[in-house]
Amino acid sequence: MASTNTPPPPIRAALFDMDGLLIDSEDLYTTCTNTLLSRYARPPLPWSIKAQLQGRPGPQAGQIFHAWAQLPIPVDQFLAEQTEIQKELFPQCQPLPGVLDVLEGLEVSGVEIALATSSHAGNFELKSSHLPHLFCYFELQHRVLGDDARIPPGKGKPAPDIYLLALSTLNATLRGKGEPEISPEECLVFEDSVLGVESGRRAGMQVVWVPHPELLIEYRGKEKDVLAGLTGEHKEDEEQQLKSIETEVAQGKRKVGLPGEVDDGWGTLLNSLEGFPYGKFGIENPVQD
Template sequence: MTSPPPIRACLFDMDGLLLDSEDKYTICTNAVLSQYGRPNLPWSIKAQLQGRPGLQAGKIFEEWAQLPVSRDEYMKKVTEMQKKLFPECKALPGVEELLKGMKERGVEMALATSSHSGNFALKTGHLGELFSVFDEEHRVLGDDPRIPPGRGKPAPDIYLVALETINARLRKEGKKEVLPEEALVFEDSVPGIEAGRRAGCQVVWCPHPGLLDLMKAKEDLILAGQMGEHKEEAGEESSVAVDGNGRRKGAPGEVGDGYGRLLKTLEDFPYESYGIKSKQSNHL
């Protein structure tokens, strides 16, 4: 088995990976659950919601919560709380240094978040400097029209679209495009990791401690994208091409193939182990 190639581009999730917004989602959800005498959201359910588009996550939540109110009424209550909490979002440990470090080393970067534009603005409006590393053309949000309905994470489309935003610019500049296997996806969620692997990318899984504890002994399957979060239908294909090296379109990876790594924090990121050269010598 050949070693993964050096990394030329990084594709970042946002909620729970760059920002502490996942904890704020939980606070809002639990507050509404308590109003109806329901228990707090357990990690066994939250793990299924993370990274997924709102409609898909909503269906999973509703089946579990069994609240005596309509989805619209529930969403109204939660949204009111989110509008107050989201503007307080903060970068998680190591994030500022990592984004700055990648930028200084000449690594291409794009954002790929399931958050729709409204929530994205609430979470990041006060964090302009942090998100300035992502040019507008390299920000792919959950309501991006280039992602077909039903093709959010764990399908690979959002990461393939994000990579294409980079390659479109590189083509214009007459530079070599980044292959999927030369891109590193950063994720905190299990569906997100599967999306990255199905896109043909290398992945870093940096989960919440609660999720890591829940998934104990399943780490290798998660890093390979083999948790089966995405249910393929017969003849189903991604809307965006993957790579030309013979790898089956949209397939997950293999256990132990070296394309996935678990990091408990984004602090002190090991650039050199990914073939990312020092600030002075990186000419990718």
């Protein structure tokens, strides 16, 4: 397992998901989707399905959605209509509670910061261009998007690749400065999705899970499994990818790739980023009394 039941070390890097974690775009996604479903006399998107879409790259999420929705229109038409609604809604995205304070606090405390989102470049621009006061904390070379060519096909979340890539961008900068590199266990992943938590745990990193209240209801009683990355919510193609990763770990070809263990202390559930507990992660609290 990723933690081997050892106490987690102090944090040197924070790696952030975006949708539903930094900004309120998950609720806007729901509004967009339900608008289209209503247009074609289909019921609203339930959280049991939405939970499977969160964190996944667009193509994989699309397969799950269309298998459930059974819309009477071609996928291309759906995507075109969806894009028009997103162009209207996404520029309305706003930071979620506590986000700006945490980003400032981490920066003041000397923690390195990177972004790791499944959103592709076009949607990222729609969601972020009007929020320079938020995304200024993420330098361009430390932003990893869902359509980044460096992420192999099929290796989106819940595979660990996107978070390992985000860490590699930070270490490239540190090497250029002659500073010590950061190891995966010194990273704290911030996620709202179940698959994203698994991705972070499989990357050998510590994880903070900040779920939407409705998602938390959906996983009531399974919180500990989520924090360990053990929910098994991946689909068949993802299952094959993860088994391949686990085989490479067993053969010594990879150092990370396995999920964690229940109650191993490497996963933390927070209802919000407000009042973030810096000390829990070995980070000096930037707020002076």
